[in-house]
Amino acid sequence: MKRLLTLLCTLVLAAGPGSAKAPKAAPFAIQGERFLVDGKPFIVRSGEMHYPRVPRAFWRDRMKKMRAMGLNTLCTYVFWNLHEPEPGRFDFSGDLDLAAYLRTAQEEGLKVILRPGPYICTEWEFGGLPGWLVKEADMKVRTADPRFLAAAAKYLKRVGQEVDALQADRGGPIVMVQVENEYGSFGKDMAYKQAIRQAMVDAGFRAQFYTSDGPGQDMLAGGTFPDLLPTVNFGAGPECAEAFAELDKFRKGIPKMCGEYWAGWFDHYGKAHHTTDPKEGAEGVTWMLQRGISFNLYMFHGGTNFGFMNGANWTGRYAPDTTSYDYDVMLDEAGRPTPKFFAYREAIQPFLAKGEKLPELPAPQPLIEIPAIRFTESAALSQLLKAPVHAEAPLAMEALGQSYGYVLYRHAVSETSREVLEVKDVRDYAVVLQGARRIGSLDRRLRQSCLDVDVKAGETLDILVENTGRINFDKAMLEERKGILGAVTLGGKALKGWDCYSLPLSDLSGLRFQAGEVTAPAFHRATFDLTNVGDTFLDLRGWGKGQVFVNGRNLGRHWNLGPMDTLYCPATYLQAGRNEVIVLELEPASQREIRGLKNPVLSQGLGR
Missing domain, CATH: 3.20.20.80 (Glycosidases)
Incomplete structure (x- = not known):
């Protein structure tokens, strides 16, 4: 019996304090004023x-x-x-x-x-x-x-x-x-x-x-x-x-x-x-x-x-x-x-922690230049218009079930007049046209809402409104909606009866391009060939305002205000062989070329 007790004591001592397994440290924890990873201090x-x-x-x-x-x-x-x-x-x-x-x-x-x-x-x-x-x-x-x-x-x-x-x-x-x-x-x-x-x-x-x-x-x-x-x-x-x-x-x-x-x-x-x-x-x-x-x-x-x-x-x-x-x-x-x-x-x-060594930088990825690409085909924005929603007053973009892009508001003018057109609460940028004739633009940044107009009976008054980005900070978010949020008046009298067309620009397959120039707002198309692909920056200097699509991917906005005069085009959006670029242009800009640069152009802006 004495020998048996001695053997049991030896086994207990060999097992250490508590033969049950010690708890594993948490993968991440807070201990006082420190972070711990697997029980060790971590910055x-x-x-x-x-x-x-x-x-x-x-x-x-x-x-x-x-x-x-x-x-x-x-x-x-x-x-x-x-x-x-x-x-x-x-x-x-x-x-x-x-x-x-x-x-x-x-x-x-x-x-x-x-x-x-x-x-x-x-x-x-x-x-x-x-x-x-x-x-x-x-x-x-x-x-x-x-x-x-x-x-x-x-x-x-x-x-x-x-x-x-x-x-x-x-x-x-x-x-x-x-x-x-x-x-x-x-x-x-x-x-x-x-x-x-x-x-x-x-x-x-x-x-x-x-x-x-x-x-x-x-x-x-x-x-x-x-x-x-x-x-x-x-x-x-x-x-x-x-x-x-x-x-x-x-x-x-x-x-x-x-x-x-x-x-x-x-x-x-x-x-x-x-x-x-x-x-x-x-x-x-x-x-x-x-x-x-x-x-x-x-x-x-x-x-x-x-x-x-x-x-x-x-x-x-x-x-x-x-x-x-x-x-x-x-x-x-x-x-x-x-x-x-x-x-x-x-x-x-x-x-760095003891023994920690910084790895080397990976090899740089290629950037390419693309020679001037000339645009020779155009298509009218109106080609994308589908069945409108009719309302007495313009409807907000969200009320149309739309989140991004543009809305075209169309009113049939019943009387010829030369008055002040007031578009109350434009969110955020509007191009105003009668038929193919451009009347002017309104910019929320500049708190613009009025234009002197000369409209003719029997023609349509079009107001194309762009969502240029919802507010992402401040309590102003609570009231953020897009499109036209107030009344549209001519000479102080509300214009009633509007067709509201959604233009999310999520699908451009309905466009039919043809040689020659189409009055803005319009799409312009060009193709170019590449032997090797790489990142590039598309130079938009000389263009006005709109969007750029490369091989069906929406790169983003171009706007001649600066400071961003180029749009980044990643290599993954390009392909060896034939590529397509489409530019939506809202302004009557004269530029009809784009080239690819190896570096961005980030100017000082125009301060407007």
Whole structure:
């Protein structure tokens, strides 16, 4: 018996303290003022990059460049308006394959911070909210309106299904998930915030929740939760100390993190292209890393607001953002490293973990020049008109079941008159015609609403209205609708009886081009041949205003206001052999050529 007891004691001692298996460290956790990954301290060095702004073929290249600069985490929004273009119809395919994007990040050694919204701002059309949400005139987005909350919950549930297996607790890369987005700059409705948070829980999000707001005490109070990690957003450079002092006043004993470190800035049509100092921005990164502070660079790579997806700002005046989202950051619109890349890389390198080594940059991707392409065929915009909706007064775009593009409003003139035509509340740019005769244009940016006209009985009065981007920030979002929102009067008398034609420009197959010139607004077509494909920038100098389509892909808007005088055309939109380019031109511009350049032209704008 004595020998048996001795043997049992020996076995227990060999098994160590508690023969039960020691608990495994969480893949990502907060301990006091530190982040932990697998139980070890972790500083988040994140960069923002958005999958709809970068063609899928380039995702991995850009992520490799993130790692080469010293980043360990990728941050991205999720884009509701793209994933649910119509109520209940979801799309996570191709360039919208969110799960594939996140898996690629993990394969490249990156953690992921996910920002599913439902509101995302990001200089994107309506802050990522679908236009169909506001078909009902009294819908209030980003509020506790039960219709908005129900739609948002369905969307979040669908996103949750896409990314469930990619959360850290299941071996995936997602370590943090943001609740709403900078809500402290919009409102203080705790019921709304709690409803969105609960919808995210119900959708199966389990990674570390956090919020992101400006550093002001009011913004932090409005946007945060008592039990969730708050982060602060601010401009690159000397704002660091002040921002974190404000965060420290608001809440102590937490890991400090800059949710958005604005490494550059976005552009508006008609204004100068923004640039910021690489050295100053890099010094801010050094300041944070010296203190063990985590950060997310907004942006690392901006990319492009392809198609109709640019947003707009409101500061008492409407200001649409450009198609280019170059943002003056570490990679340019074509993914090439800029001076900021090397300045920030140098700032990060001294703070790498022991044994950590930065990978080499991948080989540069080809850029090409395309000789002048001459346009010799045209087609009238009217070829795309289908059955209209008739109404006594013009109907908003959303009331027509349309989110993007143009609406043509047509009125049969019954009396010849020379009066003032007033179009109340144009959203956002209108071309006014009688028959083929152009009368003038109205621009919401300039608060224009009136034109002197000379109209003749028996002819139609056409008002072609373009949605140049829904406001993506500020409470002005609550009233944002497109088209003509008020009455149209002639000499003070309301014009009644309108045919409203939807022109989303999602399908141009109905166009029949012919040789020669067609009066604007019209489409112009050309073809060109390529032996080798590569990225290029289409030079639109000399053109007026409209859209550009290459091989059926909507590149975005051209507008002669600057600062963006070129449109980025990725190699993936081109093909060896014959290519087609179609330009919608709203203005009577004389230019009928386009060429491809290796570098963008970002001017100082015209200041209009």
